[in-house]
Amino acid sequence: MNAVPFKPKVYLKEGCPFSFKLLVFLAETGITGQVEVIRCNAEAPEFEAIKSTLQAGLRKPATFPAAEIEPNRYLSDSDALLEHFASKNDVDIGGLPALSFYLQTIFPQLLRLHEEGRNDRGSLAGRPAGTPRRGPST
């Protein structure tokens, strides 16, 4: 009897710049077909259950992207995942033009926006209702 080969499950969070980095890599290298991509929406009712499964498998708080790379073997962190799939498929990460373009020109801007969003949300907590986010521009 032949066992069904395991297909790694890759969990990507919608809107997440780190998840998109992994997706660009998988798409550019043609590895997407070897894995099951699970697109996670933070607003969906199943999101917390997915995070709990990942957290249990990772044995630490779940971040996206994450993957079940072998049965019951989980890995997170976009760089670690890129390295894992690159080494399995003998891919030179530095030789991928779409990934380089994303990492060098788009990813840094997204990280800045991501960070600003976090800071704004933090400052919202202590701001009285109706107060503008920033002072008026002059």
Ligand SMILES: N[C@@H](CCC(=O)N[C@@H](CS)C(=O)NCC(=O)O)C(=O)O
């Ligand atoms: N260093 C990590 C950072 C990943 C990260 O911060 N991901 C965010 C989403 S963009 C996350 O999972 N936050 C927790 C959450 O959304 O529940 C990586 O490269 O994968």
